[in-house]
Amino acid sequence: MRSAMRSAGHDEPLLSVRDLHAHFDTGDGIVQAVDGVSFDIHRGDVFSVVGESGSGKSVTAMSILQLIPTLKVDSGEILWKGENLLDKDEREMGAIRGFEIAMIFQDPLTALNPVHTVGRQVGEVARIHQGLSRKESMKRAVEMLDLVGIPEPHKRAEQYPHEFSGGMRQRAMIAMAVVCDPDLLIADEPTTALDVTVQAQVLEALVAIKDEIDSAIMLITHDLGVVAGLSDKVMVMYAGRQAELGTVDEVFYESRHPYTLGLIGSIPRLDNDNDEPLIPIPGSPPSLINRPSGCPFHPRCAFREVPGRCDTEVPELRSTDRENHLAACHFSETLVDIGLEDLRERLDESGVVAADTELIEVPEA
Amino acid sequence: MTVPIGSDPQSPNTEGRMEQVGISDVPELTASRPMRKDVWRRFRQNRLALAGLVFIVFILLVAVFADFIAPYGFTERPGGEAGAFRAPPSSDFWFGTDTIGRDLFSRIVYGARVSLKIGLAATSIALVIGLFFGAIAGFFGGLTETLIMRVTDVFLAIPYIVLAVAVAAVFGRSENAIILVLGLTGWLGVARIVRSSFLSLKQLEYVEAATALGFSRSRIMFRHILPNALQPIIVYGTIAIGTTILSEAALSFLGVGPQDPTPAWGLMVAQGKGDLANAAHLVFFPGAAVGLTVLSFVLVGDGLRDALDPRLK
Numbered sequence: 145m146r147s148a149m150r151s152a153g154h155d156e157p158l159l160s161v162r163d164l165h166a167h168f169d170t171g172d173g174i175v176q177a178v179d180g181v182s183f184d185i186h187r188g189d190v191f192s193v194v195g196e197s198g199s200g201k202s203v204t205a206m207s208i209l210q211l212i213p214t215l216k217v218d219s220g221e222i223l224w225k226g227e228n229l230l231d232k233d234e235r236e237m238g239a240i241r242g243f244e245i246a247m248i249f250q251d252p253l254t255a256l257n258p259v260h261t262v263g264r265q266v267g268e269v270a271r272i273h274q275g276l277s278r279k280e281s282m283k284r285a286v287e288m289l290d291l292v293g294i295p296e297p298h299k300r301a302e303q304y305p306h307e308f309s310g311g312m313r314q315r316a317m318i319a320m321a322v323v324c325d326p327d328l329l330i331a332d333e334p335t336t337a338l339d340v341t342v343q344a345q346v347l348e349a350l351v352a353i354k355d356e357i358d359s360a361i362m363l364i365t366h367d368l369g370v371v372a373g374l375s376d377k378v379m380v381m382y383a384g385r386q387a388e389l390g391t392v393d394e395v396f397y398e399s400r401h402p403y404t405l406g407l408i409g410s411i412p413r414l415d416n417d418n419d420e421p422l423i424p425i426p427g428s429p430p431s432l433i434n435r436p437s438g439c440p441f442h443p444r445c446a447f448r449e450v451p452g453r454c455d456t457e458v459p460e461l462r463s464t465d466r467e468n469h470l471a472a473c474h475f476s477e478t479l480v481d482i483g484l485e486d487l488r489e490r491l492d493e494s495g496v497v498a499a500d501t502e503l504i505e506v507p508e509a
Numbered sequence: 510m511t512v513p514i515g516s517d518p519q520s521p522n523t524e525g526r527m528e529q530v531g532i533s534d535v536p537e538l539t540a541s542r543p544m545r546k547d548v549w550r551r552f553r554q555n556r557l558a559l560a561g562l563v564f565i566v567f568i569l570l571v572a573v574f575a576d577f578i579a580p581y582g583f584t585e586r587p588g589g590e591a592g593a594f595r596a597p598p599s600s601d602f603w604f605g606t607d608t609i610g611r612d613l614f615s616r617i618v619y620g621a622r623v624s625l626k627i628g629l630a631a632t633s634i635a636l637v638i639g640l641f642f643g644a645i646a647g648f649f650g651g652l653t654e655t656l657i658m659r660v661t662d663v664f665l666a667i668p669y670i671v672l673a674v675a676v677a678a679v680f681g682r683s684e685n686a687i688i689l690v691l692g693l694t695g696w697l698g699v700a701r702i703v704r705s706s707f708l709s710l711k712q713l714e715y716v717e718a719a720t721a722l723g724f725s726r727s728r729i730m731f732r733h734i735l736p737n738a739l740q741p742i743i744v745y746g747t748i749a750i751g752t753t754i755l756s757e758a759a760l761s762f763l764g765v766g767p768q769d770p771t772p773a774w775g776l777m778v779a780q781g782k783g784d785l786a787n788a789a790h791l792v793f794f795p796g797a798a799v800g801l802t803v804l805s806f807v808l809v810g811d812g813l814r815d816a817l818d819p820r821l822k
Contacts, residue, residue, distance in 0.1 A: 242722035254714040259736040
């Protein structure tokens with residue numbers, strides 16, 4: 145039945161988030177963690193979400209599965225195969241979690257239960273969602289461990305998480321997530337806790353499995369290299385809002401948002417042979433309790449016009465020269481053909497310094 | 510349900526991926542060493558705990574095989590109406606005879622059954638109730654937690670001796686009444702320990718991961734969190750068996766426990782206390798039985814604590 149649904153429509157998005165607003169009620173005030181986010185994920189996509197810590201990437205992902213009890217959704221829709229997940233109760237969500245949408249966590253060292261064998265943990269997902277017996281689920285677990293590239297899966301299934309290396313544990317986590325052939329895999333910084341040499345292997349395994357079970361991946365990361373190598377689409381987030389959305393080529397090579405340019409300028413590149421220094425983004429992300437007026441990025445922006453629209457008017461996410469390449473900047477048109485050299489010059493001229501942003505309260509968390 | 514391709518280990522796809530596995534990613538396969546082996550190794554090094562364990566096993570065997578070990582029944586008066594009362598220990602009566610001529614050794618042997626039964630049953634009741642409420646309080650938090658913890662506060666405010674007297678007045682003096690009293694007062698400590706374990710364990714990422722995989726709350730509570738919270742409970746439970754036996758002896762001594770002729774150790778001490786000057790064995794032997802048994806459980810509990818969590822030492 146599911147395979148029929150799969151072939152039904154590649155045009156119809158699997159997941160469609162529409163104008164999502166969500167906040168945390170903290171002692172210090174309301175933290176608007178997600179502020180009007182919209183995006184679609186289609187079957188087969190690798191959809192990446194990038195941004196600094198606290199930009200709302202993880203919260204957006206977690207809100208899909210409603211995994212944060214303290215997060216209050218104010219408005220918007222999370223349409224999963226056409227049905228709004230926000231209307232579902234805890235029991236209905238339980239049937240979707242792990243079965244249709246599965247999540248891969250950041251730290252495989254803590255996300256596996258130390259008292260159960262790996263095989264049991266992988267198999268348990270199949271027991272719950274597919275009603276397999278203990279024996280069948282063990283067999284299935286061994287198959288899945290094999291699928292994610294764990295050698296000697298029979299032996300490994302009998303072992304406990306502490307007997308696995310970091311990379312192997314992350315593979316086991318992936319196995320747990322894909323046991324039931326989910327349609328969407330949400331991977332929240334899946335390689336952050338791993339050795340660089342292992343990162344690529346795990347990501348390759350992840351993408352290969354996505355193709356094998358014909359699903360989609362929502363990849364949350366701050367590693368732009370990973371994004372460039374694996375993704376189809378990229379969403380750049382800043383202060384709970386979308387800064388830019390488009391294909392990898394569009395966002396990386398034809399950035400229409402100063403923040404994206406800043407992110408790209410901040411990472412070291414091996415193909416840069418001019419010994420040029422990095423271009424850091426001055427300051428730190430704003431407090432989500434006490435946001436800057438207008439564009440949330442304007443205190444750190446090299447291309448700002450202050451006073452002007454930047455500090456008075458919140459920029460809408462709108463199409464650039466291409467319809468599906470969206471950016472939330474008043475001056476996105478002027479950023480055509482802007483390179484990192486221009487960014488460096490503009491930063492020097494504009495006089496944006498880290499001190500500017502310190503006027504704005506930064507949350508302690 | 511579709512089975513994904515590659516479930517066949519021979520499929521080329523899987524083999525292809527196996528080759529990508531780098532050297533750094535394949536740790537040497539070491540023989541898996543179960544945790545209980547480690548625990549036993551550390552426990553063995555603690556001589557006192559080991560001695561306690563030996564004594565517990567001994568008392569258990571005595572209780573199980575009491576019928577074969579005891580030379581007389583626990584109500585039997587070997588000398589008849591004119592038999593030896595308060596006779597000192599001898600080759601006929603190893604521990605002497607009591608105030609009405611019963612063999613004290615036989616009574617103490619049968620008394621092991623009473624004490625262990627009460628200790629184990631009351632502790633089990635306390636563990637079950639304490640685990641349940643402690644787990645719920647720790648996991649759900651909020652109003653549920655407040656309610657449960659206030660109820661335990663109320664229970665803590667009632668002295669168990671007063672409760673025992675009340676229960677004895679209503680249900681009569683029996684072993685079951687004692688089990689009920691000790692079980693219903695013993696769960697408070699368990700609930701507090703379980704709650705605090707759950708409070709910290711529920712924050713861990715594997716609990717979040719279990720939620721994300723669609724596991725039900727009760728499954729997460731009892732299958733995923735509880736096994737991780739067991740260490741302090743095992744230790745507490747072991748020591749609790751000892752202290753429960755002690756409480757039972759105290760209640761029996763006060764006369765709200767089982768009635769004569771039940772061979773309860775505490776009761777025997779109470780019956781012999783008037784003859785302490787001329788027949789000290791009447792108090793000494795049952796008293797020693799209580800003391801050694803309780804001490805053994807406490808020693809084993811301490812040993813388990815060190816063995817289960819070597820960092821504490």
